[in-house]
Amino acid sequence: MFAINVKSMFLVTKAVLPHMLGSGRGGSIVCTSSISAELATAGEVLYDATKGACHMFARAIAVEFRDRGIRCNAVCPGFINTPHGRSEQASLVRLGVDVSESGIKAAQGRWCEPDEVAKAALFLLSDDASFVSGARLFVDNCFSSV
Amino acid sequence: MGILDLPRQAEAAAQLVKSIQEAGGRAAFAAADVSVQSEVVAGVADLVASLGAPTGLFNHAGTLVVKPFLVSALFALGERSCKISERTTLRG
Numbered sequence: 001m002f003a004i005n006v007k008s009m010f011l012v013t014k015a016v017l018p019h020m021l022g023s024g025r026g027g028s029i030v031c032t033s034s035i036s037a038e039l040a041t042a043g044e045v046l047y048d049a050t051k052g053a054c055h056m057f058a059r060a061i062a063v064e065f066r067d068r069g070i071r072c073n074a075v076c077p078g079f080i081n082t083p084h085g086r087s088e089q090a091s092l093v094r095l096g097v098d099v100s101e102s103g104i105k106a107a108q109g110r111w112c113e114p115d116e117v118a119k120a121a122l123f124l125l126s127d128d129a130s131f132v133s134g135a136r137l138f139v140d141n142c143f144s145s146v
Numbered sequence: 147m148g149i150l151d152l153p154r155q156a157e158a159a160a161q162l163v164k165s166i167q168e169a170g171g172r173a174a175f176a177a178a179d180v181s182v183q184s185e186v187v188a189g190v191a192d193l194v195a196s197l198g199a200p201t202g203l204f205n206h207a208g209t210l211v212v213k214p215f216l217v218s219a220l221f222a223l224g225e226r227s228c229k230i231s232e233r234t235t236l237r238g
Contacts, residue, residue, distance in 0.1 A: 001209055008180035008207040012150065015190040016203045016236060023199035031205045045215040084210065091212035125202040 005050035009057055017070065026069025030124045031058040033074040033136065035144050043095040051076075055136060062134035071133035073124045078140030079104050081111035108143040148193030148200065148236035150186070153177040172197055180207050193236055200236040 009031055020027030036044060037051035058074040065072065079085050079099070092099045104111065120139045123129055138144050147166055149159050159175040166173035174196040178189035194200070211218065 001211060003181040004207050004209045008186075009205040011183050011186040012180055012190070012205055012207075013203065015186050016200055019190070019194050019199040020201065020203075023201070025199070025201055027201045027203065029203045029205065032208055043212045043214055044210070046218050047210050047212075088210055088212060095212060095214065121204055125204065 001046050001050055006053045006057065009054060013061060020070060021068060028125045029061060029070065029072040030121045031072070031074045033058065033076045035076055035078050035138060035140050037076060039144055041092065042097050043092060059134045066133060071129070073132060073134065074136045075117060075121045075124060076136050076138045076140065077117045078108045078112050078143040080117060081113055085111070108141045112139060112141065147171065147173045148197050149175045150178045150180055150189045150193070151175070152179060203236055
């Protein structure tokens with residue numbers, strides 16, 4: 001799981017950054033993290049650890065390249081209404097974790113739609129976020145705020 | 147937009163590339179396992195050759211396994227059965 005969730009960010013960012021720097025136009029990097037980077041869930045120790053690493057990867061890249069025209073941020077979704085999200089919910093329920101429909105409604109109001117995460121990522125990628133770097137944008141309707 | 151994804155996603159990626167091009171955008175796909183350095187380097191080089199230097203990068207590869215900690219494995223290949231996406235997107 002570390003290879004897919006963390007090593008991939010390291011490898012792709014390392015391959016892309018020289019092109020961004022060399023172009024003279026700078027660049028914006030967005031890393032998909034999760035509320036699981038800060039909120040632990042039983043049965044997800046490894047996943048939570050990988051997302052914690054994604055959080056700090058984004059922040060560290062942001063700091064190291066701040067003065068070279070590169071921004072880097074993390075987007076952190078809650079439960080998303082995708083086959084993967086539904087599968088995760090079912091697996092957690094089997095382990096006895098309360099993420100039933102009522103549990104998800106209590107935590108984040110409703111399921112997050114994929115487009116809502118995409119729009120947050122696009123904002124961070126765009127020039128509208130020109131002074132936003134090293135941030136973690138939670139797309140979770142207060143799940144992590146309560 | 148450049149898309150790095152697994153070879154088995156080539157058909158879906160081709161449809162995405164086509165839809166972007168039909169909307170007036172520029173797009174290309176390169177097959178790569180983004181957890182393998184040689185494939186990443188080659189894929190990024192192909193995309194840069196096609197589209198020019200990127201200005202945006204969306205690192206979205208991710209997977210999830212739900213298991214009690216004591217029966218989980220850190221690097222088991224079986225974990226990949228729950229892979230959800232290895233897609234990484236570059237914006238030019």
